[in-house]
Amino acid sequence: xxxxxxxxxxxxxxxxxxxxxxxxxxxxxxxxxxxxxxxxxxxxxxxxxxxxxxxxxxxxxxxxxxxxxxxxxxxxxxxxxxxxxxxxxxxxxxxxxxxxxxxxxxxxxxxxxxxxxxxxxxxxxxxxxxxxxxxxxxxxxxxxxxxxxxxxxxxxxxxxxxxxxxxxxxxxxxxxxxxxxxxxxxxxxxxxxxxxxxxxxxxxxxxxxxxxxxxxxxxxxxxxxxxxxxxxxxxxxxxxxxxxxxxxxxxxxxxxxxxxxxxxxxxxxxxxxxxxxxxxxxxxxxxxxxxxxxxxxxxxxxxxxxxxxxxxxxxxxxxxxxxxxxxxxxxxxxxxxxxxxxxxxxxxxxxxxxxxxxxxxxxxxxxxxxxxxxxxxxxxxxxxxxxxxxxxxxxxxxxxxxxxxxxxxxxxxxxxxxxxxxxxxxxxxxxxxxxxxxxxxxxxxxxxxxxxxxxxxxxxxxxxxxxxxxxxxxxxxxxxxxxxxxxxxxxxxxxxx
Amino acid sequence: xxxxxxxxxxxxxxxxxxxxxxxxxxxxxxxxxxxxxxxxxxxxxxxxxxxxxxxxxxxxxxxxxxxxxxxxxxxxxxxxxxxxxxxxxxxxxxxxxxxxxxxxxxxxxxxxxxxxxxxxxxxxxxxxxxxxxxxxxxxxxxxxxxxxxxxxxxxxxxxxxxxxxxxxxxxxxxxxxxxxxxxxxxxxxxxxxxxxxxxxxxxxxxxxxxxxxxxxxxxxxxxxxxxxxxxxxxxxxxxxxxxxxxxxxxxxxxxxxxxxxxxxxxxxxxxxxxxxxxxxxxxxxxxxxxxxxxxxxxxxxxxxxxxxxxxxxxxxxxxxxxxxxxxxxxxxxxxxxxxxxxxxxxxxxxxxxxxxxxxxxxxxxxxxxxxxxxxxxxxxxxxxxxxxxxxxxxxxxxxxxxxxxxxxxxxxxxxxxxxxxxxxxxxxxxxxxxxxxxxxxxxxxxxxxxxxxxxxxxxxxxxxxxxxxxxxxxxxxxxxxx
Numbered sequence: 001x002x003x004x005x006x007x008x009x010x011x012x013x014x015x016x017x018x019x020x021x022x023x024x025x026x027x028x029x030x031x032x033x034x035x036x037x038x039x040x041x042x043x044x045x046x047x048x049x050x051x052x053x054x055x056x057x058x059x060x061x062x063x064x065x066x067x068x069x070x071x072x073x074x075x076x077x078x079x080x081x082x083x084x085x086x087x088x089x090x091x092x093x094x095x096x097x098x099x100x101x102x103x104x105x106x107x108x109x110x111x112x113x114x115x116x117x118x119x120x121x122x123x124x125x126x127x128x129x130x131x132x133x134x135x136x137x138x139x140x141x142x143x144x145x146x147x148x149x150x151x152x153x154x155x156x157x158x159x160x161x162x163x164x165x166x167x168x169x170x171x172x173x174x175x176x177x178x179x180x181x182x183x184x185x186x187x188x189x190x191x192x193x194x195x196x197x198x199x200x201x202x203x204x205x206x207x208x209x210x211x212x213x214x215x216x217x218x219x220x221x222x223x224x225x226x227x228x229x230x231x232x233x234x235x236x237x238x239x240x241x242x243x244x245x246x247x248x249x250x251x252x253x254x255x256x257x258x259x260x261x262x263x264x265x266x267x268x269x270x271x272x273x274x275x276x277x278x279x280x281x282x283x284x285x286x287x288x289x290x291x292x293x294x295x296x297x298x299x300x301x302x303x304x305x306x307x308x309x310x311x312x313x314x315x316x317x318x319x320x321x322x323x324x325x326x327x328x329x330x331x332x333x334x335x336x337x338x339x340x341x342x343x344x345x346x347x348x349x350x351x352x353x354x355x356x357x358x359x360x361x362x363x364x365x366x367x368x369x370x371x372x373x374x375x376x377x378x379x380x381x382x383x384x385x386x387x388x389x390x391x392x393x394x395x396x397x398x399x400x401x402x403x404x405x406x407x408x409x410x411x412x413x414x415x416x417x418x419x420x421x422x423x424x425x426x427x428x429x430x431x432x433x434x435x436x437x438x439x440x441x442x443x444x445x446x447x448x449x450x451x452x453x454x455x456x457x458x459x460x461x462x463x464x465x466x467x468x469x470x471x472x473x474x475x476x477x478x479x480x481x482x483x484x485x486x487x488x489x490x491x492x493x494x495x496x497x
Numbered sequence: 498x499x500x501x502x503x504x505x506x507x508x509x510x511x512x513x514x515x516x517x518x519x520x521x522x523x524x525x526x527x528x529x530x531x532x533x534x535x536x537x538x539x540x541x542x543x544x545x546x547x548x549x550x551x552x553x554x555x556x557x558x559x560x561x562x563x564x565x566x567x568x569x570x571x572x573x574x575x576x577x578x579x580x581x582x583x584x585x586x587x588x589x590x591x592x593x594x595x596x597x598x599x600x601x602x603x604x605x606x607x608x609x610x611x612x613x614x615x616x617x618x619x620x621x622x623x624x625x626x627x628x629x630x631x632x633x634x635x636x637x638x639x640x641x642x643x644x645x646x647x648x649x650x651x652x653x654x655x656x657x658x659x660x661x662x663x664x665x666x667x668x669x670x671x672x673x674x675x676x677x678x679x680x681x682x683x684x685x686x687x688x689x690x691x692x693x694x695x696x697x698x699x700x701x702x703x704x705x706x707x708x709x710x711x712x713x714x715x716x717x718x719x720x721x722x723x724x725x726x727x728x729x730x731x732x733x734x735x736x737x738x739x740x741x742x743x744x745x746x747x748x749x750x751x752x753x754x755x756x757x758x759x760x761x762x763x764x765x766x767x768x769x770x771x772x773x774x775x776x777x778x779x780x781x782x783x784x785x786x787x788x789x790x791x792x793x794x795x796x797x798x799x800x801x802x803x804x805x806x807x808x809x810x811x812x813x814x815x816x817x818x819x820x821x822x823x824x825x826x827x828x829x830x831x832x833x834x835x836x837x838x839x840x841x842x843x844x845x846x847x848x849x850x851x852x853x854x855x856x857x858x859x860x861x862x863x864x865x866x867x868x869x870x871x872x873x874x875x876x877x878x879x880x881x882x883x884x885x886x887x888x889x890x891x892x893x894x895x896x897x898x899x900x901x902x903x904x905x906x907x908x909x910x911x912x913x914x915x916x917x918x919x920x921x922x923x924x925x926x927x928x929x930x931x932x933x934x935x936x937x938x939x940x941x942x943x944x945x946x947x948x949x950x951x952x953x954x955x956x957x958x959x960x961x962x963x964x965x966x967x968x969x970x971x972x973x974x975x976x977x978x979x
Binding site: 396399407410411426427430434437441444445446447476 | 564676
């Protein structure tokens with residue numbers, strides 16, 4: 001048993017990938033789903049084991065095949081990713097439970113084995129992105145996740161042909177992003193001869209700030225990651241991909257995909273780039289900060305004009321990613337802390353929203369637009385109230401976890417005396433009320449009268465787990481804040497180990 | 498019952514009333530009785546707390562910590578006990594009135610209406626009893642959201658548009674200005690608790706206080722100071738019981754109450770006086786008083802006129818808080834009570850006129866006074882009280898405010914208050930003169946709706962009666978200022 005537990009860091013990635021290969025040959029939808037659930041259940045147990053060993057040993061470096069770095073590939077579990085690892089495990093399990101009927105309604109039942117195979121492939125590769133400590137290995141996982149994501153998105157073509165276009169878009173833009181990244185890796189490798197993150201940091205310290213090749217390489221890497229994590233203005237693939245993918249897939253991506261890449265992005269920024277402080281500050285102040293502010297407003301304002309609710313939520317995600325990169329651009333502990341808090345909270349909020357909207361789409365068997373949801377608050381009250389809770393949290397009202405995010409974002413901005421930014425953030429959060437309230441008004445206050453119809457507990461219970469956790473973490477925020485402060489501390493101190 | 502139990506029961510009662518009325522939605526008489534029952538219980542509790550505070554009882558309950566230095570805390574202050582007493586006592590009458598009005602006017606969706614009505618009262622009580630500024634903010638938002646279905650009750654285009662104005666102004670200002678102001682205070686002091694004497698002195702840079710006050714007074718949109726007042730006239734599309742209890746008492750008073758709480762228990766009157774940071778607000782609230790009165794004159798719709806009158810009267814309270822002298826604060830606190838009783842009477846009457854005669858416009862009131870004398874009797878008492886004529890209760894608060902403005906060396910403000918009273922006389926009493934003009938008697942069919950007539954008569958007589966018992970309130974108001 002102890003052998004298995006020792007290999008837990010590798011297993012959380014390998015297990016989903018392995019099962020994914022097997023499950024592709026299963027044609028029974030129920031069985032495919034069941035195997036996926038069992039896999040993810042083991043996955044969360046492994047994550048809990050990782051947490052336990054993290055809390056007793058601190059940093060864990062897992063060396064594949066006992067090849068010591070810098071020669072072998074290694075995974076690193078430290079304060080930065082432990083919290084996200086747990087959230088990831090828990091969330092994929094909940095989403096998979098939720099997905100059974102919804103997913104099957106959108107694809108050909110005979111394909112369900114293949115669909116869940118892709119599903120596990122995406123999960124495994126995203127987990128790899130969270131854990132890897134090797135810049136080329138990251139590229140591999142990025143590619144696996146991109147390919148599985150593209151296939152998953154194109155599964156939405158069963159209900160809307162535009163899914164194919166969205167998948168193609170993502171294929172092209174994603175490939176460009178990955179190319180940028182790998183060019184950067186090439187530069188770094190040519191200069192330092194290493195791909196291991198820790199070793200890279202050590203090697204880089206011998207280069208002075210003037211080495212152009214290093215900066216070119218780093219810039220390529222950063223831009224590649226910004227494409228992948230949909231940082232404005234490199235976000236164009238995201239809205240169509242999220243809105244035309246099958247609902248279960250949108251949920252998974254909206255909650256976790258960009259977050260996993262953001263974690264690596266911030267690692268590159270603060271672990272590697274902090275060596276070149278002047279360059280880091282230049283990038284943060286003149287590129288990331290203004291782009292984030294534009295993202296917040298552009299995302300919010302475009303969301304206001306959307307009719308299609310999945311698209312609206314996708315644009316809101318652009319704005320929310322903007323909040324995260326905004327505080328990441330502050331370059332101190334409080335900013336990174338706030339960024340992590342919002343990564344956790346927004347994963348829950350957006351996941352819950354996509355789940356609820358997905359269920360509405362499933363129930364009315366149509367796309368959810370502002371017209372088609374009229375009066376559904378009376379017809380499907382249980383789901384609609386969960387959606388209301390998630391939405392109130394998105395605005396950031398007290399007693400929801402969105403408020404905690406807002407609190408820490410304000411604190412970070414205030415302690416750096418960025419008063420104008422505070423004003424802009426406050427203004428944008430009020431603008432978010434507009435698009436959210438458009439949904440609420442149609443859902444609950446439409447003159448159309450409906451009788452309440454019976455809702456499926458297998459679907460609404462997962463949604464309500466998310467809704468309740470949104471309130472729980474809004475009141476007892478310490479777990480999220482704790483994980484975030486561990487993350488920010490291990491990042492900002494330089495983190496060479 | 499222990500003090501904590503009393504506090505919790507008081508907060509739960511309106512919620513239970515809401516759910517009770519939802520569960521018994523099939524039996525309308527049972528459903529509607531929950532409001533009255535809830536009103537009586539919360540009134541008795543508020544009264545006990547009101548008396549208890551004078552006997553130095555403490556009403557504190559601390560459930561858990563939200564974040565550093567901010568707990569989920571209820572702590573009843575003297576000012577809060579006044580607000581809760583007034584809201585709960587008027588809720589009893591308003592519940593009775595609601596039955597008469599909603600059935601008389603044949604409104605739909607009455608269950609939803611009484612449900613959210615009770616939720617709104619719950620939020621108002623929780624605002625009154627909040628122990629810190631964040632708690633106040635939480636229930637401030639709940640109050641906004643719970644009154645939205647009431648404003649948009651008719652669900653036609655007009656009410657929907659009004660509902661959007663209502664929500665966007667109130668939520669927008671609170672998120673853009675009020676909440677950041679709360680964060681600001683917390684970041685500077687590490688604390689948001691309501692403390693006598695305030696928490697800012699020595700912790701908050703005096704030269705920035707002026708910005709904080711601006712954020713607060715414009716952020717608390719419910720206080721309806723110009724130019725953040727447009728939501729209040731918009732909200733008048735709601736059925737009259739909403740305009741009466743919520744938009745003359747619970748909601749708008751929650752706004753000025755919040756500001757008063759901040760001045761008294763967060764900023765601290767002494768610190769405010771010494772920093773001179775609110776002088777501009779004296780001018781702005783004076784302007785609002787005059788401008789709203791002038792607009793009120795131009796309104797022919799009775800409820801719209803009353804709405805602008807409310808905007809004007811709310812600024813009396815903001816003015817008192819901005820002056821921050823002892824008498825001004827006394828007057829502002831007292832004005833919460835006097836204006837509540839007076840204005841609810843007027844709104845009750847406006848609704849009663851609508852139900853009995855289907856008249857909304859002042860110009861069409863001609864001769865109605867002879868057919869429904871009781872309504873106009875009540876109306877006249879309420880109007881005289883707001884104008885400030887002795888021996889009606891409204892004269893006290895106005896007197897204090899005038900003394901307060903002289904105390905702060907604002908002679909001009911004292912004169913302005915006099916001018917405002919003259920304008921009040923014109924726009925509030927004009928409907929009475931039209932109604933009792935024999936030349937204009939028209940043939941209007943009257944449907945009797947006694948449940949809408951007696952509540953205003955009770956509150957109208959209350960305006961007269963309470964004049965002689967002002968000491969009862971003044972005792973505790975002195976505790977606020979001291």
